[in-house]
Amino acid sequence: MNTEREAIRRVIAQTFAVDLDAVPDAAGAEDVDGWDSLSHTVLMIRLQNAFKIRIPESLAADAANVGDLITGIEGLVTSTHGAQAS
Amino acid sequence: MGPLRAQGDVRMSPSPRSGAMNLIDQVHAHADRMPDKPFLVHWQDGRYVVQTFGDLRDAAMRVGAALSLPADGSTSDIVLLFLKHHPLQVPAYLGVMMAGLVPSFMSFPTPKQQPELYWQAHAALIRRIRPRAIVAYDAIFEPLLPLAEEVGARLVAIDRIADGDVDCPRVDRDDGHTALLQHSSGTTGLKKGVALTFSQIRIQAEAYAPVIGLSEQSVVVSWLPLYHDMGLFTALLIPLTVGATVVVMDAFEWVGKPELLFQLIERFRGTHCWLPNFAFQHLVNTVPADGSARYRLDSMRLFTSCSEPVKHVTLDAFADAFADRGVRPEQLAACYAMAETGFAVSHSPAGRRAPVRWYDADLLASRGRAVAAVPDRPGSRPLVSNGPALSGADVRILPLETHADRSDAGGDGPGIRVGEIAVRGAFVFAGYHNDPSATEAAFASDWYRTGDVGFIDDGEIFISGRIKDIIIVHGRNYYAHDIEEIVSHESGVLPGRSVAIGVPNAQTGSEDVVILAETRVEGDDTQRTLKRTIKQSIFSRLELTVHSVVLVSPGWLTKTSSGKISRSENLARYRADRDATARG
Numbered sequence: 001m002n003t004e005r006e007a008i009r010r011v012i013a014q015t016f017a018v019d020l021d022a023v024p025d026a027a028g029a030e031d032v033d034g035w036d037s038l039s040h041t042v043l044m045i046r047l048q049n050a051f052k053i054r055i056p057e058s059l060a061a062d063a064a065n066v067g068d069l070i071t072g073i074e075g076l077v078t079s080t081h082g083a084q085a086s
Numbered sequence: 087m088g089p090l091r092a093q094g095d096v097r098m099s100p101s102p103r104s105g106a107m108n109l110i111d112q113v114h115a116h117a118d119r120m121p122d123k124p125f126l127v128h129w130q131d132g133r134y135v136v137q138t139f140g141d142l143r144d145a146a147m148r149v150g151a152a153l154s155l156p157a158d159g160s161t162s163d164i165v166l167l168f169l170k171h172h173p174l175q176v177p178a179y180l181g182v183m184m185a186g187l188v189p190s191f192m193s194f195p196t197p198k199q200q201p202e203l204y205w206q207a208h209a210a211l212i213r214r215i216r217p218r219a220i221v222a223y224d225a226i227f228e229p230l231l232p233l234a235e236e237v238g239a240r241l242v243a244i245d246r247i248a249d250g251d252v253d254c255p256r257v258d259r260d261d262g263h264t265a266l267l268q269h270s271s272g273t274t275g276l277k278k279g280v281a282l283t284f285s286q287i288r289i290q291a292e293a294y295a296p297v298i299g300l301s302e303q304s305v306v307v308s309w310l311p312l313y314h315d316m317g318l319f320t321a322l323l324i325p326l327t328v329g330a331t332v333v334v335m336d337a338f339e340w341v342g343k344p345e346l347l348f349q350l351i352e353r354f355r356g357t358h359c360w361l362p363n364f365a366f367q368h369l370v371n372t373v374p375a376d377g378s379a380r381y382r383l384d385s386m387r388l389f390t391s392c393s394e395p396v397k398h399v400t401l402d403a404f405a406d407a408f409a410d411r412g413v414r415p416e417q418l419a420a421c422y423a424m425a426e427t428g429f430a431v432s433h434s435p436a437g438r439r440a441p442v443r444w445y446d447a448d449l450l451a452s453r454g455r456a457v458a459a460v461p462d463r464p465g466s467r468p469l470v471s472n473g474p475a476l477s478g479a480d481v482r483i484l485p486l487e488t489h490a491d492r493s494d495a496g497g498d499g500p501g502i503r504v505g506e507i508a509v510r511g512a513f514v515f516a517g518y519h520n521d522p523s524a525t526e527a528a529f530a531s532d533w534y535r536t537g538d539v540g541f542i543d544d545g546e547i548f549i550s551g552r553i554k555d556i557i558i559v560h561g562r563n564y565y566a567h568d569i570e571e572i573v574s575h576e577s578g579v580l581p582g583r584s585v586a587i588g589v590p591n592a593q594t595g596s597e598d599v600v601i602l603a604e605t606r607v608e609g610d611d612t613q614r615t616l617k618r619t620i621k622q623s624i625f626s627r628l629e630l631t632v633h634s635v636v637l638v639s640p641g642w643l644t645k646t647s648s649g650k651i652s653r654s655e656n657l658a659r660y661r662a663d664r665d666a667t668a669r670g
Contacts, residue, residue, distance in 0.1 A: 017593075030621045031614060036631035037341050038368055038560070038594065044342075045372050060342065 004077065008070045011050050015043045025067025032066075047073055053080045108259060108284035109327065110183050116329050117143035123302075125326065127333040127354060128173045129346075135173050139329070142177055149174075149181020149247050150254030153219060160218040160238045164267060164519075168192045168222040168230070171336035174244055175312065176322060178221055181247070183265060186257030187218060190267035190279065191313035193629060195226065196338075203626035205229045211269075211277060212237060215519075221247060261285040267519055268315055268425045270563075279519035280315075280425045290319070290428035290513040291327035293476040297433050298388055298419075300358060304330040305385075307356035309340035309347060316393045316561065319429035320360040330358075344372045348381035348411065355385040360421070362393040362561030366404045367595030373407075384412035388436055392421035393561035395549065396470040398442045400595045405439075415439035422472035422547055426534055428513045431481065432547045434473035441471040443543065450504065450550050454486060456541045457501030471546040479511040482533060483541055486553075502541045506553055508533035555653060557588035560596050564630055566653060572624050573603055578616045580604040583643060587657040589633070598633035602656055605637045613637050636660065 012023045016034050029035040035043075044060050047053070053076045063069035107115060116125070121140030128135050137145070153165065165182045167189055169175045182189035192211075195204040212220070212233050219240040222230055227241065234241040259265070265287055267279040295301070306325050310317030325332045333354045340346055347369070350356065366389070391401065401418045420440035423430045434440035446459040447467035459466035475481045483505040510533045517525035528534060537554035540547060555566040569586035573579055583604035588597040601624075607616055617635040624632050644655045 028618070030618045030625075033634035034591075034598065036633075037338075038364070041342050041344065041368070042371050057342065 004074055005070050008047065008051070008073050009066070011046055012043060012066060012069070015039065015046055023066050025065065025070070027066045028064065051077050051080075053077055106261060106285070106288060108261060109265060109287055109323065110180070110259065110284075112327055112329075113139070113143050113146065113180060113184075116326075120302075120329065123329070124331050125329075126173075126176055127331065128171075129333060129335040129350060130171060130173075131339070134333075137173070137177070142180070144252055145174060145177035145248045146180040146184055147252045147254040148250055149178050150184030151251045152242065152247055153182060153185040153187060154255055154257075155240075160216065160240075162216050162218040162239075163187045164215055164217045165189050165219045165221060166192050166212070166215065166217045166239075168194045168220065168226060169244055170194055170223060171334070171339075172223070172244055174248055178244060178247055179312070179322070180326075181254070182221075183259075184254050184257065186259065188264050188267055188281075190269060191311075191318065192269065193311070193313050194223075196629060198625065199629060200622065200626040201229060203623065205233075207627045209233055212239075215279070259284060261288070266318075268318065269313070270425050270518075278521055278524050280515050281517065281519045282428055282515055286428050286513045286515065287323055288327065289478055290430070291324045293478040293513065294324060294430045294433065295328045297430075297436065297473075297476060298358065298390070299436050300324065300328055300330055302329040304328070304357045304387075305354055306330060306332045306358045306360075307347065307351050307354065308332060308359065309335045309337050310360065311337050314393075314562065315425035315429055316360055316362075316423065319423075320358075320390075324429070341368075344369050345381070348373065348383060348408075351383055351386060352381040357385060357387045358390070359386065359388070360390045360392055362596070363391055363395060363397050363400050364560045364594055364596035366391060366400045367397075367593075370400070370403045370407045371593075382412050383408060383417075386413070386417050388419050389413070389417050390419045390421045390433065391440070391470075392423050392430075394558040394596060396420040396440065396472070397595055398468040398470050399592070401440065401470065420470045420472050422538075422549065424536060426515045426528070426536075427479065427509055427511075428515075430476055431479050431509055432472045432475045434471055434546075440473070441546070442468045443471065443548070444468050445550075446501075449499070449501065453499050454504040455499040455501040456504055456543060456548070456550070457499075467550075469548045469550060471543075471548060473547065474545045475509075475547065478513055479509055480533075481542065481547060482508045482510070484508050484530065484533070484535065486539070502543055504539060504541045504550055507536045507538045507540050507547070507549070509536060510534065557586065557597055557599055559588075559599060559630060562630075564599065564628060568628065569599065569601070569624060569630070569632075572627055573601055573620055576603075576616070576620050576623060578605050578607045578612075579620070580606070580640060583640070583651070585643060585651050585653055585656050587653050587660065589657070589661070591633075599630060600633055600660060601635045602643060602660060603635065603637055604640050604643055606640060607637070 013020050016032050044055050059072040116139040122138050124136045125139045125142050126137040165187050179189045216237045217239045220234050221242045223244050262283050264281045265284040269277040308321035312318050321332050333350050405415050416438050418439050419434045421430050421433045444459045444461040444466040446457040447465055449455045449457045485505050514534050538549050539551040540549040556563045566586040570584050573584040574581055585602050587600050589600050591598045620635050621632050643651050646652045
């Protein structure tokens, strides 16, 4: 299991107060209870704080599903802190 | 229906003045007297443009000239403005008035709404209103063009609307002439147009501005959309009347960058800001309260909570979170307002924190009596005072006997009787545009029935509930039956077997909409698809993100003795099930 992906998924699940299995890669915002534009902002800020990254608006707005978002965040973590960071 | 008994008169109403300046006269007067004073600071994507009162008048007159051209066969005087955040949004609105026409801001399609569903809903509204012109931005011309042609409306591009002559013929409008239409909640095609006259706008501004200390020296900072009554009045009409300055940003930009509000307050020395309760909570949830604080808020005179229930805990959380930035409790105020009265009915006194009083929760809910209770104890419910009624507003509490199904419709007992809040006065609207039956239903004699439940304690207005099945999400009102109507038409949902309920969410400071829908559809994937379809359908038509869709088996929903599906009973059952699940 990729622990970084799961760490990102945990932040998502905690933000919406749901179980990890409620936010699979294929889930879109409309599949997750309470995911709206306001809570999306809260999520972005939590992800930024948790992984010490800056999330560009393009990723924040364009990720089609949880998997896309996690992949984008992973890439940011790597480019910001190097491959070993988590 | 017999005469309604009333209690708790608060104010007497003044009458409109003849010969008073209307809003357009004010634009000319400000532009003559202080042409270089900034009226509008338009912020967008890190840049801003300033429009002085002189600029505003010139741009509005260009719009007025463009719209004064003869109509292509239309007899309507209404102009709909489908506009995003745009520097010419305000001049366009005022220019419509200068041309002697009646403007109405409309919400516009967002990227996540399915265009065909959005336009399907708005086509019904456009066909009903048959406007004389529609002002819009280029990206929505394609869907609007056939509609405009069908109803004989001119379609005008906002980017080219002010290119012409400044020489707008002056159209004098009587104080009692309709100045604007404000569209209230409701399924788009059935939205009711609240018609307000120039005198109602002026009287509202003259009654409200002194209470909040709004003057030429004031600076309003706002992200509120102008198609919402709170945005229209607090970020345009009232500041314009008194000659204040407004700093405006895009609502969508603010949602993604909440701290931008504080940045603009510091930069432009903001003094007044109106926010729905959720927005206070969103700032608490997203803006760091620690040493990274960069923006000072000392210049603020008032942060006013309005347009959804004002929560005591949210105001406290805001004051605590941002005390280091200069937020003081006395900056935090509460306001009771609605489109049908222009805007404010009452406002807590400026200069002190909106007072909170505690009442016996059970007596409020089960007996309709407001009885003082010990603060911070189980069974005590805090309510934030909305202050005394403005000068010009009479407020009464009407008995709830006609709502026999309500548990708080009682009568006798200790304390103060709770009832429906009714308002009368010079700034209360006269009726809905071309909708006599809705108008008749809204009034009891000359009292506007607000649909809100509350009481007057020592001259101050408290709201404890509502009669209308309205769910207020992020400061916007949605009728439960409108949402249910959409759900009922989804394939897979049993017709008439769904209910939309509002569930308070302490985390967001607002209400969540939860749909309970009966279905025979089985299987995880199929049910997931159905839930997604319901959410998308509601969002595209109402721009409302539903918190959750709960699919239940046929017969799950509880009906009342009269055979209607009961929202309150199903809400109670949903909460009980949810709490049981949470306990494991």
